[in-house]
Structures are given as structure tokens and as C-alpha cells.
Amino acid sequence: MTGNNGATGNNGAGRRLRSQDWFDNPDHIDMTALYLERFMNQGITPEELRSGKPVIGIAQSGSDLTPCNRHHVDLAKRVRDGIRDAGGIPIEFPTHPIFENCKRPTAALDRNLAYLGLVEILYGYPLDGVVLTTGCDKTTPSAIMAASTVDIPAIVLSGGPMLDGWHEGDLVGSGTVLWRSRRKYAAGEIDAVEFVDAVMDSAPSIGHCNTMGTASTMNALAEALGLSLTGCAAIPAAYRERGQMAYRTGRRAVELVLEDIRPSDILTREAFLNAVRVNSAIGGSTNAQPHLAAMAKHAGVELFPEDWQEHGYDIPLLADVQPAGRFLGERFHRAGGVPAIMRELLDAGKLDGSCRTVTGSSIGQNLEGRHATDREVIRPFDRPLKERAGFLVLKGNLFDFAIMKTSVISDEFRQRYLSEPGREGVFEGRAIVFDGSEDYHRRINDPALDIDERCILVIRGAGPLGWPGSAEVVNMQPPDHLLKRGITSLPTIGDGRQSGTADSPSILNASPESAAGGGLAWLRTGDTIRIDLTKGRCDMLVEEAEIDRRRSDGIPPVPADATPWQRLYRKTVTQLSDGAVIEGAADFRKIAVTPPRH
Ligand code: FES
Ligand code: MG
Numbered sequence: 001m002t003g004n005n006g007a008t009g010n011n012g013a014g015r016r017l018r019s020q021d022w023f024d025n026p027d028h029i030d031m032t033a034l035y036l037e038r039f040m041n042q043g044i045t046p047e048e049l050r051s052g053k054p055v056i057g058i059a060q061s062g063s064d065l066t067p068c069n070r071h072h073v074d075l076a077k078r079v080r081d082g083i084r085d086a087g088g089i090p091i092e093f094p095t096h097p098i099f100e101n102c103k104r105p106t107a108a109l110d111r112n113l114a115y116l117g118l119v120e121i122l123y124g125y126p127l128d129g130v131v132l133t134t135g136c137d138k139t140t141p142s143a144i145m146a147a148s149t150v151d152i153p154a155i156v157l158s159g160g161p162m163l164d165g166w167h168e169g170d171l172v173g174s175g176t177v178l179w180r181s182r183r184k185y186a187a188g189e190i191d192a193v194e195f196v197d198a199v200m201d202s203a204p205s206i207g208h209c210n211t212m213g214t215a216s217t218m219n220a221l222a223e224a225l226g227l228s229l230t231g232c233a234a235i236p237a238a239y240r241e242r243g244q245m246a247y248r249t250g251r252r253a254v255e256l257v258l259e260d261i262r263p264s265d266i267l268t269r270e271a272f273l274n275a276v277r278v279n280s281a282i283g284g285s286t287n288a289q290p291h292l293a294a295m296a297k298h299a300g301v302e303l304f305p306e307d308w309q310e311h312g313y314d315i316p317l318l319a320d321v322q323p324a325g326r327f328l329g330e331r332f333h334r335a336g337g338v339p340a341i342m343r344e345l346l347d348a349g350k351l352d353g354s355c356r357t358v359t360g361s362s363i364g365q366n367l368e369g370r371h372a373t374d375r376e377v378i379r380p381f382d383r384p385l386k387e388r389a390g391f392l393v394l395k396g397n398l399f400d401f402a403i404m405k406t407s408v409i410s411d412e413f414r415q416r417y418l419s420e421p422g423r424e425g426v427f428e429g430r431a432i433v434f435d436g437s438e439d440y441h442r443r444i445n446d447p448a449l450d451i452d453e454r455c456i457l458v459i460r461g462a463g464p465l466g467w468p469g470s471a472e473v474v475n476m477q478p479p480d481h482l483l484k485r486g487i488t489s490l491p492t493i494g495d496g497r498q499s500g501t502a503d504s505p506s507i508l509n510a511s512p513e514s515a516a517g518g519g520l521a522w523l524r525t526g527d528t529i530r531i532d533l534t535k536g537r538c539d540m541l542v543e544e545a546e547i548d549r550r551r552s553d554g555i556p557p558v559p560a561d562a563t564p565w566q567r568l569y570r571k572t573v574t575q576l577s578d579g580a581v582i583e584g585a586a587d588f589r590k591i592a593v594t595p596p597r598h
Contacts, residue, residue, distance in 0.1 A: 011052035012087065013258045018152065019055040021595050022126035031598045035126065048089060054257035056083045056250070057130040058092040059118060061139040062159070065097035068136035068208040068215065069159050071237050075246040079131050079157065082250025088129075088257070090250070093121060100137040100214070105562075108497070109469030111138040111145075111294075112573070112582050113565055118146035123591055127152060129257040131249055132227075135159035135208040135237075137500070140218035141291035144227065145581075148263045148298040151590040153256035155358045156228040157249040158219035160237035161329030162207035172202040173322040174209035175501025179475065187483040207237030210329040211322040214500035217284035218291060223338045224278040225295075226266045226357030230366040234337030236330050256358060264590060267299035270352040273311050274342075274363065276303075277350055280315035280390035281341050283324030283407040285500025289391065289509055290470075293579030297586045305401045305577045309393040309536070316384030317407045318344055320377050323503040324407040325385060327377050335374035343367045348381040396539035397547070398493070398519040398529070399510035401577040409505040413489055416453065418533065425533040429456040429491060431540070433525045435556050436461040437473045445479045449525070453487050456529050460520040462496025463513025464573045464580045466558045468566050470513075471496045475504035491531065493538065495520055497576070507531070507538060511577035515558050522550040 011017060022035045036046045049055075058079050062072030080090040096114040100107045122130060132143035134156055147154035165172040181198050184190045190198070208215035219233040229249055235241045272292060279288045289308060296303035304310075317324055318341055321332050336343075345351040346367055353364025372378035379385055389407040409418075417427045432455050434440040440459055443449060451457075457476045464470045474494030478487055492506040495513035512518035519540065523529075528541040540547075561567040572582045 011054065011258070013054070013260070017052060017054060017128045017257065018592060019126040019128050020052055023049040024052065028598045044089065054088040054128040054254050055126055056088045056090055056253045056257070057122065057125070057127040058090055059095050059121075059130055059132050059143060060092050061095045061097075061133045061135065061143070063094065063097050066099045066136055066139065068099065069133065069139055071206040072133040072135070072159050075157070075159065075243065076133070078243045078246035079250035082247040083254055086251040086254035088254035091127065095139070095143070098136060098138045098142065105467055106469040106471045107138050108471070108580070109566065109569060111142045112569065112580075114138065114142035115145045116582070118143060119149050122146060122150040122152060124596070129153035129253050131253050132156045133159065134219055134222065135215060137214035137218060137287065140215070140222055141295055144222060144263075144295050145298040148267060148295065149585070149588055150592045151262050151264050152592045153253070153261055154227070154263050155249055155253050155256060156219070156222040156232070157246055158222070158228060158233045158235070160207050160235045160239070160242050161210040161216050162203055163205040163236055163238055164210060164328040164330040165202035165204050167198045167201035171322070171326070171328055172198055173211035173328045173501065174202050175213050175499050176211050176323045176503060177202045179499075179502050179504070182477060183483055183488050186477065186480045205236070205238045209501060211501045212283055212285070212319065212324065214285040214287040216329060217279065217282065217288050217500055220282055220284065220338045221275040221279060221288060221292065224275045224342060225271050226355055226363060227263070229359060230370070231337055231339050234329060234333040236333055252358060255360070259360060261356070261358065261360065263299065266356050266358065267295070267301060268355065269301050269303065271355045272296050272301055272303045273307065274351050274355060276307055276312040277315045277345055278338070278341060280312045280407070281318040281345055283317050283319055283321060283389065286391070286403060286405050286508060287497055287500050289403055290497070290576045290579050293577070294581045297579050297581050298589070300586070300589050306393055308391040308403060312390035313392060313406070314388050315345070315350060315390050316381065317386040317389035318379045318381065318384055320379065320385055323501055324389070331374065331377050335377035336370065336372040339367055339370035340372040340378045343370050344372065344378070344381045392533060392536060394507060394536050394538045396519070396537045398523065398538055398540055399495070400512065402493070402507045402510040402538065404505060404507050404533070406505070408503045413505055417491055426530070427491060428528055428530045428541075429454050431456050431458050431523055431525060431527045431529050433458045433460065433523055434476070436466075437471065440473070440476055444476070451479050451482065453482065453490065455490055456531075457490050457492045458520065458523060459492070459494040459496060460514035461556060461558050462494055463511070463515060464576060465570055466495065466513055466515035468561070468570050470576060470580060472499045474498045474506045474508040475502040493529070509576040511575035513575060514556055516575065517555055521555045522547045524550070
């Protein structure tokens, strides 16, 4: 693995480790001296560093700026204990903070930035393995993307969701309560004080969002991919089991180095298809689509946009967890969590049990003895909450790719829009087009738009280039006059995303986006759009010649770059169908095999 002939040390690996290129390098004794002297600041002795013990990084994603992950600051102590007890040396370092709710103009802009930063750290410092501390939405994919690029042994430690939230006797879940309260507020059913109180009550403890939003989804999928210890994802942040999982994860990180198990040994196409299926069964976030695409890209795995429908659509909804269901993270964990879901899929022949994992065993072996313990929360495969609950993949003259999360289509919505006798699954409506969310908020209640229940709300300028970063704005609320009549959702389409906590059956992640010259750029308010779920099509019923004429109007303008990173991001980012990754970054793979240049 390295270019020199130094001793292996008594590390149990039977080979020289990467960190020894720094700390015990007879070819560069001057540099070794330099590296050793400053790490002493932590009280580490030169003997320890030169002994060839695995040096394990703890990628610390928690901070006051990332409150969803903040308890990792404490959990890291148990990770360190585990690393020490297994014979390793822990080195903790911060990652770029990404707080989903708060980073403007969107946290999605920072996923690739955090990825870049972590790649440089894992590549450029003397680390043999890494514990990836994850939680809030983008902290998980950015960490996994980086670990794949560098390809040193890596293990995911989820921070876990908050405890279940309660408000006036009802369960209130992160995000989902916000969307539901917004509708009640607009309909005049609650006042501003009640609105804020309900949202506060959804957050009773440390941890990330307690719904099956993007955070819980991405941690579940990290486990499904085989990157965390069995049962890690769903343990609530405040439970004592979380600290125990931190300790075990630290221990296992050392063993991964000794056994030389790397992300590239785990992240296969079969592993990603397992994750796609698990996402359907948990009613997971639509953000899983770009994030899994990005992780697959950096892992060198082909995951096609169509895989979501081909492999995921037929999977039933098994987890009765908000936003697709009723319960929250605590009940989900007590019901058996991700292993119980995976066990249902495995027994139904819907999971590849042979995939390797960080435990050193296969998925199938990890799931032995695991099963659901609360059938109200985790349903048997043959008695699901909903059949065929995965994402539909759509295309047409408005975009080449978009997805629709079918597990959140309510019976009422299906009845109103998708059940016309003889035309089931087909809906035609009048387009109301908004350029960005400011335009939407300014005009949604404008009587001149004459919005009724036959309208389709469209938002553009919300993709990776347009926003920039791609914003969670597609789940647009109907105008107040419709809400007051009890019409809580209209069909919506957009080139942005929507929150994983949203319960709207939007058509989203449309690629290419309007700002890249996609079909949405040529749509006008008043056009008719036909959505045909039976054929997977979504088209504007506008003559080709008229579309050509509109092209001469140019692409609808988007905001200028506000920061240097926004400019760099826009120059390099791909579309959501492709994971919105940095163009060309996937050319760099397994880069840790190259010894450092001293
Ligand atoms: Fe951080 Fe939901 S806002 S996990
Ligand atoms: Mg979000």
C-alpha cells in the first residue's frame, strides 16, 4: 500500500498502514519528526503514533450550527473509548456544518462543499479509517460520497432522531407538523401562537427530525447499504443505546482497518438497489433520489434514474411513520427499526442478502434473529399499508426525468385527480407558473390567477442552477380560498425538490431544470398540462412550433451568484437526475492508495 520499506509495527493488520507514511517513515525521517511533534499537543506519545496502531478519524458533523447533530460532540467520547479499547488512536476533526432548516439559500448547496472538504481531510491527513457521524439531511450523503472517493475503511454512526413529539394529545412530527399547521393557519383554524407551539412541541429532545424525513431516510439507507452496524439508524438520540452504538462503532472502525474492508467492498449496484427498495418500504424521502445517485456516482456504481421505478415502485409501504403514515421515530425503533423492515423485504425475496457490510458479515447474516416487534408500526410484507408505494418516474416535453412519491397520495387526492372513469391515472389541468418561491408567495392568492381545483401549480428556477442548490419548494400550498373549502393539495410540478417531511404528491426533481433550458422554461400560465401516470408521461399540450417561438424569449432569469462558492457550484453541478454532483469529481476514485507527497 505504501512506497517504503518500514516496519509494519505490531498492529494486527499484517501490513503497513497509511498513517505510517507520516508517523513512521524511514524514507522521510525529517518529515516524520515534524508530524510527530505537533500531534503531541493532545498528549499522544511518539511511541503510540509509531507503533503502527490504526489512526481513526472521527468526522465530527455536530456543532452549534448543526443542532440536529450536536450530540455527536458527546457521542464522540464513546466513539473514542471504542477506538482505544480496540487498539486504535482516535483523531476527531470538524466537518463543514450543514443545517437543513437554516442554511440559506439552501443546505443542498453545501452538500458538495462538505464533500470536497471531507475528501481533502481524509486524503491529506494521516488517517487509516474514519467514523462518519451523520444525522441532519445532507450530512449523511456528503460523508458517504467523500468516503467513497478516498476509499479508506469507513463506518457510519447516525446520531438518531429526536424523541416523539406530542401536542395536545396528538403526535406531532418534525416538518410534517409545519406543513399541516400552515394549511390550518391559512384556513383560519389556528392562530399564530398555536402554530408556533405545535412546531416547538415536535422537537422534545436532542436528535434529528423524528419523522421519516430526509435525515431518518438517509441514515436508514446508510444502514441498508451496509455502512453502519445493524440497527444503528433508528435508535433515538436520547436513548442509552445510542451511546452504546457509538462505542461499538468506534471499536468496529479499528477492526475494519485491520480487516481492510473499504467502502468499495460494500457499495455495489446490488447494495444501492437494496437501498432503493428499503426507501419505498419506509416511505422515504424524495431527496433519497439525488443523494443515492450522488453516492453511487462517487462509488463508481451505475444507478440509473429509471431504477427508482423499475426496482422501487412495486415495493409496498411497510412503515407506518409520518409523513406517509402515523407514527414517529421512537415507535419505529421499538418496532424493530430498519432491520425489521429489511427482514420483511429479505423474506419476500426483495433484498439481496449476500451484500457485504461493515459488520464483516452479509446483510442476510446481520438480519438473523431480527424481526418486527410491533405490527401496528411495521407491517408484514403481505399486509402492507399501501401496495406499490415507491416512486414513479415521469418524462415528457416538460422534462426528461422527474419523480413522484406515491406513498403520500391520499385517497382524496387520488379520487379527485386520478380516478376519472375510463381515464384512471390521467389528469389534465391548467398550469399556473411561478418563477421561484418569492413569485409564488406574492401571487398565490391573487384573484386574477383564478386558481381552482383543476389547476396545476408549477414552480421553476428552483433547481441546482436556478436556486442555486435546488430548493425544497415544490410542495406548494393551494390558495387560501381553496384551503377554506377543504382542498388541501393541488397537483404540483417543479424543478426543485420538496422536504422529505412533506406529505404532498408532487412531481419534482425535474431535470433538466428550467435554468438549464429544460421544457419548464417554455411553459406559460394558462397552458394545459397532461399528467399520465399510466404511461409515465407529463407534457404541456402546446404545439412544437409555439414552443420553438417561446425559446426566443430566452430562459427565465435566476438570481445572480451571491458567494464565491455559488459561482463555483453553478459552474460544476450536474442535474438532480444525476445526483447534482460536481462534474468530473467522480473521476477521482480510491485516491488513498497513492502515498502522500511529502
Ligand atoms: Fe436537521 Fe431535519 S432539520 S434533521
Ligand atoms: Mg429538507
